[in-house]
Amino acid sequence: MMTRRQWIGGSIAAAALVAGGAAYEFSAAGVDERAIVAAIAPVLLDGALPRDPAARAGAVEDVVRGMEVAVAGLPLELRAQLNQLFGILRFPLTRRFVAGVRDAWPDAKPDEITRFLTSWRYSGVARLRGAYDALHQLMMAAWYGNERAWTAIGYAGPPHVA
Numbered sequence: 001m002m003t004r005r006q007w008i009g010g011s012i013a014a015a016a017l018v019a020g021g022a023a024y025e026f027s028a029a030g031v032d033e034r035a036i037v038a039a040i041a042p043v044l045l046d047g048a049l050p051r052d053p054a055a056r057a058g059a060v061e062d063v064v065r066g067m068e069v070a071v072a073g074l075p076l077e078l079r080a081q082l083n084q085l086f087g088i089l090r091f092p093l094t095r096r097f098v099a100g101v102r103d104a105w106p107d108a109k110p111d112e113i114t115r116f117l118t119s120w121r122y123s124g125v126a127r128l129r130g131a132y133d134a135l136h137q138l139m140m141a142a143w144y145g146n147e148r149a150w151t152a153i154g155y156a157g158p159p160h161v162a
Contacts, residue, residue, distance in 0.1 A: 032090045032105075037064045037139075039105040043113045044139045048149065059148055066142025085131050098128075 041063040042049060042056070049059045071082060088094040095101050099116045101108050120132035143149050150157055 033086050034064050035105040036086065036089050037067045039108050040113060040117070040135060041139055041143070043110050043117060044136060045143050048143060048152070059143075059146075062146045062148055063139060063142045066146055067138055070138050070141050070145075082134065085134065088131075 038060050041060050045063065050056050071079060074082065088098055089101075089105075092104075095105075100119060101112055101116050103109070103112075117132060117135075120128040121136075123129050123132075144153070147157065
């Protein structure tokens with residue numbers, strides 16, 4: 001049973017999702033989108049990315065590029081929904097009140113990002129859970145579709161066709 005407080009909070013979150021992302025246009029190579037993905041990737045892929053700082057930075061950049069490729073290949077309707085999501089995460093007020101991330105993405109602390117992702121993952125608001133799922137699936141595809149990840153999981157790569 002949903003409490004009144006949960007219902008009000010969910011209503012505010014849903015309204016912010018619609019309002020914050022409605023007028024935003026996604027740019028695969030946009031600086032803000034890249035910063036968002038670069039901040040979230042190490043948290044979502046914790047344990048999968050290399051520990052060496054230089055290798056980790058390269059891996060995160062690979063994830064950012066992989067996300068750009070993945071987003072570019074999505075149908076227009078899904079890209080429009082992703083535009084709304086990035087609009088919410090980009091705009092400071094909605095980033096703060098819907099995601100709970102105070103600082104700009106390059107300055108966001110990993111524990112703050114973890115709280116944001118966890119709250120969306122287990123939210124009573126279906127749109128927030130869906131947004132989490134989209135971020136999670138795209139990040140996983142961006143990382144595990146990358147040759148850099150294959151060695152760690154024992155994948156030799158696709159078969160070579162002669």
